[in-house]
Amino acid sequence: MKRSILILLKTLTWVACLWPFALLIYGAVNNNLGPDPTAKITFATGSTTLNLLTITLAITPVRRLSPRLNWLIKFRRLLGLFAFFYATLHLLTYVALYAGFDINTMLADVEKRRFITVGVIAWLLLLPLAATSTNWAIRTLGGKRWGWLHKLVYVAAVCGIIHYWWQVKPGVLSPMSNTLILAVLLAARPAWDLWQKWVKGKKPVTQAAGG
Amino acid sequence: MLIAKPADIASSEITSRSGYEWYMNRRKFLRGAISGAAVAGAAALGAERLAELVSPSIAAHAETKLETVKSPLTTTGETLTSFEDITHYNNFYEFGVQKGDPAQNAGGLPTRPWTVRVDGKVKAPKTFDIDALLKLRPLEDRVYRHRCVEAWSMVIPWVGYSLSEFIKQCDPLPSAKYVQFLSYYNGKVEKWASESTINWPYSEGLRMDEAMHPLTLLTFGLYGEVLPNQDGAPVRIVIPWKYGFKSAKSIVTVRFLDKQPATTWNDMASNEYGFYSNVNPDVDHPRWSQKTERRIGLPFYAQRKATLMFNGYGDQVASLYNGMNLKRYY
Numbered sequence: 001m002k003r004s005i006l007i008l009l010k011t012l013t014w015v016a017c018l019w020p021f022a023l024l025i026y027g028a029v030n031n032n033l034g035p036d037p038t039a040k041i042t043f044a045t046g047s048t049t050l051n052l053l054t055i056t057l058a059i060t061p062v063r064r065l066s067p068r069l070n071w072l073i074k075f076r077r078l079l080g081l082f083a084f085f086y087a088t089l090h091l092l093t094y095v096a097l098y099a100g101f102d103i104n105t106m107l108a109d110v111e112k113r114r115f116i117t118v119g120v121i122a123w124l125l126l127l128p129l130a131a132t133s134t135n136w137a138i139r140t141l142g143g144k145r146w147g148w149l150h151k152l153v154y155v156a157a158v159c160g161i162i163h164y165w166w167q168v169k170p171g172v173l174s175p176m177s178n179t180l181i182l183a184v185l186l187a188a189r190p191a192w193d194l195w196q197k198w199v200k201g202k203k204p205v206t207q208a209a210g211g
Numbered sequence: 212m213l214i215a216k217p218a219d220i221a222s223s224e225i226t227s228r229s230g231y232e233w234y235m236n237r238r239k240f241l242r243g244a245i246s247g248a249a250v251a252g253a254a255a256l257g258a259e260r261l262a263e264l265v266s267p268s269i270a271a272h273a274e275t276k277l278e279t280v281k282s283p284l285t286t287t288g289e290t291l292t293s294f295e296d297i298t299h300y301n302n303f304y305e306f307g308v309q310k311g312d313p314a315q316n317a318g319g320l321p322t323r324p325w326t327v328r329v330d331g332k333v334k335a336p337k338t339f340d341i342d343a344l345l346k347l348r349p350l351e352d353r354v355y356r357h358r359c360v361e362a363w364s365m366v367i368p369w370v371g372y373s374l375s376e377f378i379k380q381c382d383p384l385p386s387a388k389y390v391q392f393l394s395y396y397n398g399k400v401e402k403w404a405s406e407s408t409i410n411w412p413y414s415e416g417l418r419m420d421e422a423m424h425p426l427t428l429l430t431f432g433l434y435g436e437v438l439p440n441q442d443g444a445p446v447r448i449v450i451p452w453k454y455g456f457k458s459a460k461s462i463v464t465v466r467f468l469d470k471q472p473a474t475t476w477n478d479m480a481s482n483e484y485g486f487y488s489n490v491n492p493d494v495d496h497p498r499w500s501q502k503t504e505r506r507i508g509l510p511f512y513a514q515r516k517a518t519l520m521f522n523g524y525g526d527q528v529a530s531l532y533n534g535m536n537l538k539r540y541y
Contacts, residue, residue: 037509171407
């Protein structure tokens with residue numbers, strides 16, 4: 001891929017990733033966030049986090065469809081870090097607008113309200129991934145160890161989905177579409193491994209590990 | 212018993228502070244609607260005109276003014292939530308589970324003809340036409356705080372009269388201890404009902420003394436006009452000291468019972484939604500605290516308010532629950 005096209009695509013990706021944030025800032029400044037701005041900010045940051053995580057998890061299944069799509073891997077770190085950015089905004093929204101910066105309230109919530117517990121766990125799982133996203137970290141950890149650490153993104157995404165299901169009212173089905181898409185993407189990896197073994201003429205011996 | 216008398220000056224003549232606010236909010240809303248959606252507005256108007264030609268609505272529809280009188284039971288000292296917010300931030304899951312869905316999707320709710328059937332433990336079952344209900348008693352302007360179980364709140368200028376006046380017309384038997392309210396349900400009109408797994412129609416209920424309390428409002432309008440569809444047209448109840456889901460919308464049946472009726476949210480999650488559902492900062496929802504609430508329409512940094520016991524109506528209703536363990540009967 002030509003370098004100039006890559007730069008263009010990366011710029012567009014930056015713009016697209018910052019767009020939801022820009023909308024929130026604009027809305028906050030103009031008091032234009034709808035009737036319940038706290039809920040709007042919470043939902044916007046949360047759903048953007050989940051959507052970006054989903055996109056990062058789609059990169060490997062999609063680029064495996066053709067060798068000409070290998071360049072997609074160059075965008076995964078950028079998208080992953082933006083997912084962490086929005087996850088952090090989402091957490092800060094809770095800290096500031098729900099818990100009022102009160103430590104006791106936060107501790108009580110994490111202990112008592114399971115959707116908050118699993119939400120905090122999801123953020124904590126993303127933290128080491130963000131911290132080891134640099135080239136230096138990849139080199140220092142080595143490809144294999146880094147790869148194993150970053151499998152935590154699957155757990156984080158699942159925790160995020162559970163967080164969403166446990167937040168909505170019982171009977172409400174809003175998280176269903178995110179859940180189905182994520183299920184397909186997570187199943188795509190073992191499915192791919194099984195497919196490769198079949199193509200190479202070998203029967204699958206053990207359950208394929210996700211990869 | 213109500214001591215309201217028709218005022219010498221109709222309340223609609225007096226531009227109170229809140230009335231002025233309402234007027235300014237409407238102007239702002241209208242200006243925004245006009246400037247922001249001129250083309251869309253023209254198209255919608257054309258479509259609405261065409262719909263009116265094809266099937267004209269019979270009687271009052273939304274934005275028809277109602278003749279109202281002042282009420283001593285109105286709540287004072289609160290800033291009204293804007294008409295725009297009250298009509299675009301709704302939980303009416305038959306029309307979709309997002310807050311903006313009812314405003315978009317409730318247009319098909321057929322508010323005429325409309326009857327309310329009364330049956331159960333009554334002398335004889337009756338059917339009331341909506342227009343007869345509108346004329347039963349003078350319609351009062353009642354500003355009430357409205358507190359949703361989701362921990363947001365509004366201040367709404369409802370129009371209606373005490374439910375007790377209607378109940379008198381129903382001739383309940385002495386064995387009637389509870390009242391059940393069933394809402395309109397039609398899967399063809401409410402195509403979004405499958406976005407949740409609720410068993411329709413929506414059911415709510417009150418103890419007889421709660422239903423007979425003067426604050427419990429049989430409601431026909433807001434901001435001096437007929438209820439918009441998304442707010443529960445053409446007739447609903449409002450019980451201001453309970454969480455909003457108790458205030459059933461678009462009522463078609465009122466049933467008197469000797470046993471506590473099954474109610475929708477209690478069926479969906481009995482550990483989260485009880486029968487009494489009195490607003491209570493000391494009894495948390497299992498999944499979030501009820502100590503504070505977010506007032507709708509304020510900037511994000513200014514929304515948080517402390518929740519009031521019985522939503523601030525404790526003086527008038529606390530005695531209904533003397534001796535009752537409110538943590539147990541939530």
